[in-house]
Amino acid sequence: MYGAAPASRSRLEVRGLVLVELVMMVLSGVLLGFVAGLFAFKVKSRWCPRCGTYTHTMPPAAGIR
Protein backbone atom coordinates (compact mmCIF):
# COMPACT_ATOMS: atom_id res chain seq x y z
CA MET A 1 0.00 0.00 0.00
CA TYR A 2 1.45 3.32 -0.99
CA GLY A 3 0.58 6.42 0.94
CA ALA A 4 0.27 9.93 -0.37
CA ALA A 5 3.07 11.03 -2.66
CA PRO A 6 5.66 13.45 -1.28
CA ALA A 7 4.50 17.03 -1.39
CA SER A 8 7.55 18.23 -3.32
CA ARG A 9 7.10 15.64 -6.03
CA SER A 10 3.40 16.33 -6.51
CA ARG A 11 4.09 20.04 -6.56
CA LEU A 12 6.70 19.54 -9.26
CA GLU A 13 4.27 17.47 -11.30
CA VAL A 14 1.62 20.15 -10.95
CA ARG A 15 4.10 22.77 -12.06
CA GLY A 16 5.01 20.70 -15.11
CA LEU A 17 1.35 20.20 -15.95
CA VAL A 18 0.72 23.93 -15.65
CA LEU A 19 3.71 24.61 -17.87
CA VAL A 20 2.46 22.16 -20.49
CA GLU A 21 -0.98 23.68 -20.29
CA LEU A 22 0.45 27.16 -20.68
CA VAL A 23 2.48 26.12 -23.72
CA MET A 24 -0.55 24.44 -25.24
CA MET A 25 -2.64 27.54 -24.64
CA VAL A 26 -0.03 29.80 -26.23
CA LEU A 27 0.40 27.44 -29.18
CA SER A 28 -3.34 27.16 -29.72
CA GLY A 29 -3.64 30.94 -29.47
CA VAL A 30 -0.93 31.45 -32.06
CA LEU A 31 -2.47 28.83 -34.30
CA LEU A 32 -5.89 30.41 -33.90
CA GLY A 33 -4.50 33.84 -34.74
CA PHE A 34 -2.69 32.46 -37.75
CA VAL A 35 -5.80 30.70 -39.05
CA ALA A 36 -7.92 33.77 -38.36
CA GLY A 37 -5.46 35.96 -40.24
CA LEU A 38 -5.35 33.56 -43.13
CA PHE A 39 -9.13 33.38 -43.22
CA ALA A 40 -9.45 37.14 -43.03
CA PHE A 41 -6.94 37.55 -45.85
CA LYS A 42 -8.78 34.99 -47.95
CA VAL A 43 -12.12 36.66 -47.34
CA LYS A 44 -10.61 40.07 -47.99
CA SER A 45 -9.12 38.90 -51.27
CA ARG A 46 -12.57 37.88 -52.42
CA TRP A 47 -13.43 41.46 -53.07
CA CYS A 48 -11.68 43.77 -55.43
CA PRO A 49 -9.72 46.36 -53.47
CA ARG A 50 -10.43 49.01 -56.11
CA CYS A 51 -14.09 48.80 -57.01
CA GLY A 52 -15.16 46.67 -54.04
CA THR A 53 -17.16 44.26 -56.16
CA TYR A 54 -17.17 40.52 -55.76
CA THR A 55 -14.28 38.59 -57.26
CA HIS A 56 -13.74 39.21 -60.93
CA THR A 57 -14.15 36.24 -63.20
CA MET A 58 -10.58 36.68 -64.29
CA PRO A 59 -7.85 38.38 -62.33
CA PRO A 60 -6.38 41.50 -63.92
CA ALA A 61 -2.89 40.12 -64.17
CA ALA A 62 -1.72 42.86 -66.48
CA GLY A 63 -1.99 46.53 -65.77
CA ILE A 64 -1.46 46.33 -62.01
CA ARG A 65 1.14 48.83 -61.04
Ligand SMILES: [Zn+2]
Ligand atom coordinates in the same frame (compact mmCIF):
# COMPACT_ATOMS: atom_id res chain seq x y z
ZN1 LIG B 1 -12.35 45.49 -59.47
